[in-house]
Amino acid sequence: MPVDFILEFQGYNEARIVVHERYNLFNYLYKYYSNIIEKQVRPPDPNSKIFSAIYLLNRKHFYFRETNTVEHPVYYETGRLVYGNSDQNSRDYNSLADFNKEGDAIEIRIPWMLINVKNPLKKQAQGDFYSKGLDSYVYIKNIGISLYYEGENERFTTEKLIYKIPSYKHMEYDQVLKRSYYIVRDYWKDI
Numbered sequence: 189m190p191v192d193f194i195l196e197f198q199g200y201n202e203a204r205i206v207v208h209e210r211y212n213l214f215n216y217l218y219k220y221y222s223n224i225i226e227k228q229v230r231p232p233d234p235n236s237k238i239f240s241a242i243y244l245l246n247r248k249h250f251y252f253r254e255t256n257t258v259e260h261p262v263y264y265e266t267g268r269l270v271y272g273n274s275d276q277n278s279r280d281y282n283s284l285a286d287f288n289k290e291g292d293a294i295e296i297r298i299p300w301m302l303i304n305v306k307n308p309l310k311k312q313a314q315g316d317f318y319s320k321g322l323d324s325y326v327y328i329k330n331i332g333i334s335l336y337y338e339g340e341n342e343r344f345t346t347e348k349l350i351y352k353i354p355s356y357k358h359m360e361y362d363q364v365l366k367r368s369y370y371i372v373r374d375y376w377k378d379i
Contacts, residue, residue: 189324191208191209192208192211192303192304193205193206193207193303194206194209195296198286198292200271200289201271203267203268203269203271203287204241204242204265204267204268205263205298205302205303206239206240206241206242206267207240207241207267207281207304208236208238208239209229209231209232209238209239209240210233210234210236210313210316211231211240211304212232212240212241212320213304213314213317214242214244214245215228215232215240215261215316216318217245217246218261219344220245220264220318224245224248224249225245225261225263231318231319234316234319236261241267241283242263242264242265242266242267242302243263243265243267244263244266245261245262245263246261246262246263246264247259247261247262248261249261266302267302269286269287269296270282270284270285270286270287271285271286271287271288271289272284272285272286273285273288274288274297275325276293276364277368278314282368283338285297286298289321301376303331305316305328306325306327307325308353308356309356310324311327311329311353312326312327312328313325313326313327313328314326328353329338329352329353329354330350330351330352331350331351331353332348332350332351333348333349333350333351333370334347334348346377
């Protein structure tokens with residue numbers, strides 16, 4: 189089946205999301221379009237079997253006039269998933285947690301933009317930027333999910349499950365304030 193993203197779990201500290209090279213926005217922006225990182229001459233083949241890490245550019249080249257030196261771009265892998273507990277009432281709470289495992293169940297929190305969903309309210313994902321530019325989008329109603337497992341004595345693939353993107357017209361939600369909110373609020377209270 190065609191795949192845009194793969195979640196790799198190879199242990200609690202080695203979990204990440206990788207992207208099909210044709211759908212890698214970082215490579216398009218900083219290698220192909222502007223060659224800030226390195227030069228990518230041709231667009232990747234849509235039928236490629238290559239998946240790559242997802243990065244975020246933190247700083248472009250930076251020139252120091254005083255020393256006449258150039259600092260190279262700084263970027264980091266945003267596709268790395270952090271293991272932890274996202275329950276604020278837990279002793280081992282971690283506000284940066286992306287996934288948690290309890291028994292046979294895995295809970296995963298993925299930001300929409302990490303999987304190139306531009307506007308979840310309108311159900312729009314990034315289109316083929318290589319052929320149609322950055323403003324392109326595709327309308328999506330569902331996200332297909334399948335699990336492939338490979339262990340020492342076992343290997344299987346599940347049937348494709350469908351996650352229907354909900355309508356956000358009448359969405360119910362609970363506001364959850366982080367602990368740091370109260371610290372900042374108390375600090376600025378008398379100022």
